[in-house]
Amino acid sequence: MSRTPLDTVEHAAATPDVELPWAELGLKKDEYERVVEILGRRPTGAELAMYSVMWSEHCSYKSSKVHLRQFGEKAPRSDAMLVGIGENAGVVDVGQGYAVTFKVESHNHPSYVEPYQGAATGVGGIVRDIIAMGARPVAVVDPLRFGAADHPDTKRVLPGVVAGIGGYGNCLGLPNIGGEVVFDACYQGNPLVNAGAIGVMRHEDIHLAKASGAGNKVILYGARTGGDGIGGASILASETFDDAKPSKRPAVQVGDPFQEKLLIECTLEAFQEKLVVGIQDLGAAGLSCATSELASNGSGGMRVTLDDVPLRDSTLSPEEILMSESQERMCAVVEPEKVDRFLEICEKWDVIATVIGEVTDGDRLEIFWHGGKIVDVDPRTVAHDGPVYERPYARPEWQDALQADDANKLPRPQSSGELKDQVLKLVGSPNQASKQWITQQYDHFVQGNTVLAQPEDSGMIRVDEESGLGVAIATDGNGRYAKLDPYTGAQLALAEAYRNVATTGAKPLAVSDCLNFGSPEDPAVMWQFAEAVRGLADGCLQLGTPVTGGNVSLYNQTGEAAIHPTPVVAVLGVIDDVARRTPVAFQEDGQLLYLLGDTREEFGGSAWSQVVHDHLGGLPPKVDLERERLLGEILISASRDGMIDSAHDLSDGGLVQAVVESALLGGRGARLVVPDGLDAFTFLFSESAGRAVVAVPRSEEVRFNDMCGARGLPVTRIGVVDGETVEVQGEFSLSLTDLREAHEGTIPGLLA
Amino acid sequence: MARVVVDVMLKPEILDPQGQAVQRALPRLGFEGISDVRQGKRFELEVDGPVDDAALARIHDLAESFLANTVIEDFTVRVESEDAVAEAVK
Amino acid sequence: MARVVVDVMLKPEILDPQGQAVQRALPRLGFEGISDVRQGKRFELEVDGPVDDAALARIHDLAESFLANTVIEDFTVRVESEDAVAEAVK
């Protein structure tokens, strides 16, 4: 879009009839007209670039905003919330003066185009969000979804994504402590690569993205700005893939984790010396986003000289510089007398830093290029006043038929032999199999504070070496459940993540989410989205865990076919002393196994129905959040008071899956007895929510039972830790060797 | 038997952190006068049978679909002359 | 400005799993008739000023002391001809 003469504000005012490529930049006609109305003239090319990226679905949340408001409106009262939705990431008080920030984001489309770099830059982006809050990043998690495990393209996408997440996170020195790997044909052309990060800081170190104080300098630091990923986020995130239009696929960004590691260290050093007034990372929409958000959140205006931006490619136009999504850059607002020290720290870490502008006492964002003013806008109109859509939504007409196709009526195993075969098949199925081949490509140990990592129910990090204070995180989502009922599916995702945190002994505090859906222009998808948000907001209110932030990824769709609605929920918890954490592995022969919660015949969306019948239909398991809360309290008390030595939550795959995992991890088997009132099949495979299995030392049996009884939680003794087999009395016995082969052989067999 | 070489380099507009790291180290090693460094991959394929146009076309396909990701990388295919092979071995 | 290319390959006696992985994938991709694949690195250095013998000697030193680890790798240095540069750009 280089033009002569330079398209300055003045020039734009004088040439109202010049046609701008607003449609190519993804704006709708009425949106363009809004811009003209706001400015009172046509925008300059640079202004158009800014509005178009900032008003994209990805940056403006225009389709989702009206629904997301519920997270604020229904937010439970929580003393833990220090910073809520709207900032780079939410911040939660975890006690002892510590605050924790965490968030999950998607990098789905880029990871399909270039799996390694797409996933790597996804990690890079979320980590910068965490640094921008003032925190030291301490861990990452990676909820992933791929197409069918045996599809040839999965063999291209998955290894690349995993190598990219590892390549970036490992190089940053961030332990990877959790995530998910799910295979389903619905994700074939739309893999989901979500990445989450956690950071820790002292309360007084919280930083916000705002530019205040006239005269303060705006410093851009980190990588030079190049032409990569121009329009990347906006176009990639707002268009469905269409093979007929490959030209629509813009360049993918390449990440430099080494540069980001330097960025972390020099930013933290600057924080430590209290040099920073406001700070913003450069992610989607690059400088357009950083400058407009900093300026609109601050008290004054901002003036930026684009000529001062260090470039990697000297031929870039000002519009391209504003839109560039070059990775590993940050923007800081620094008082004039502290600028020298800030630049010194950057130099110490070999990070390029340049003053590109300053905060003004006006209220405009003004950007200059070669002496001409090419942007003159009210920054709020760019950053916050984007379009808001009330997209039509409607429950799809196929929903009734889907729910009527009851999984509880599927043929069940007729003999003990068949039951046993199905157990082996289940634990060896790609979704239930061990993900070790993947997770061992991630560093779990770096930073020396990892208390729990894969394959524990939640990852746990020690925050304070003296007191043992720690935080835990789990991410969960089940697209099959959500497809059957998006409201319940979202609550089940929340319930599972909550349960996973509590199972390890940590108290759930707050929620982040990543909402992955198809096209919002499809009313059926929009209904799924609306229902899922409503479910999650209601659920968070009931559990007392506020949503602190999150991310929406729409257009995950190939042609007419949308992915399963896939709300991924991350729950953050706190534990006073990590020495009290509860692991999954069986610890000692002879310990008693108890099943907590109620087991019903619930097979809709279950792993069993998928693995044995390739079926998806009926209703997902019922949700009882009061029960989840009670279960959580019991698990936390039992851990604190040393009543249990291991615990594992029950989720997809049911009881047998959980017991097999605990057995294989501990290298000890179990003898199980089917409780009265249940048949073996339901006992083993049902996916009723609100349940966990715990191993209780004999000395604690009475105390533990009394506690459950007193609080009214159903508890059933189901067996004992023992031997080299998993045996279901009167039914079958499977050796740990055979189970291990089935459980651990599948993924390497498919991918190695 | 002939050797075909496929060179794969990041597209010029794409960040090359590896090349940059090398370049930034040069002054420390006492090297001046190198204004840019880019690092890529070199594949040496030993081809059975004649390297005719058909064979080269197939290797071109291979490079395009597998050895390079053309979203971010360019590649070139060339037959390595006997001389070059001899020199490289030296 | 001239371009000097340094190719770095693992010594022949050292296992090259990357090359092997490529080779093993070939039949799956429908490729026959490639008996060996080795993967190495290619450095493109843009040299300011003339690339005379002295300059090449210095780049040779650079390759030997830095770009390659001669305990495990061999290297070659060559000036890329104008043609080759043109071709690569194409």
Next chain:
Amino acid sequence: MTARIGVVTFPGSLDDRDTQRAIRVAGAEPVALWHKDKDLKQVDAVVLCGGFSYGDYLRAGAIARFSPVMDTLIDQAKAGLPVLGICNGFQILTEAHLLPGGMLGNDHLHFICRDQKLRVENADTAWTSDYTAGQEIHIPLKNMDGRYVADRRTLDELESEGRVAFRYLGMNPNGSLNDIAGISNAAGNVVGLMPHPEHAVEPLIGTGRTDGLPFFTSILKKLVNA
């Protein structure tokens, strides 16, 4: 009296804080060293820690090897200063030719993170005297470029002189020749290994074992008794 043990931070070092903690846990005093300073602050020993110095671009350890701090370190190591290279530190030591051979990408081409079983082959070095020869230990391993290679002659020399300090047991996680996990120089003051002893010094954390602590107590005893 205690010993002062330096830990060098290069750009991209990751385990510097952990290594300092391990030194502290063992009872010695950690001293932070910076790659741009030639000054070793008169420490009694140095650990080159894990990480991706300079992003491990070019080759693991290749760029860090040319840091100012390494100029001094190479001289002093040759003069007898005890130096331990862990993972990236080991890679730097081979690039600096303080230890023979070289490090290449894992033969399976993936990063690998696991609790690795090792056998202590040489308990006579500055960093291994608190182990007994033949002892089997578990220490976390995490790397991309862990494959130790050297020519036949070098390998024979290492083996015959007892300079293979640690060997992988159970499984060779990267294709290292002779299952080598760590080696020492002829004098025994310079030791390098791929696994991370600093991640195995506290119960509860990491794998929950403390099999790595003897590295740090070995050197402490040696220095204090010297």
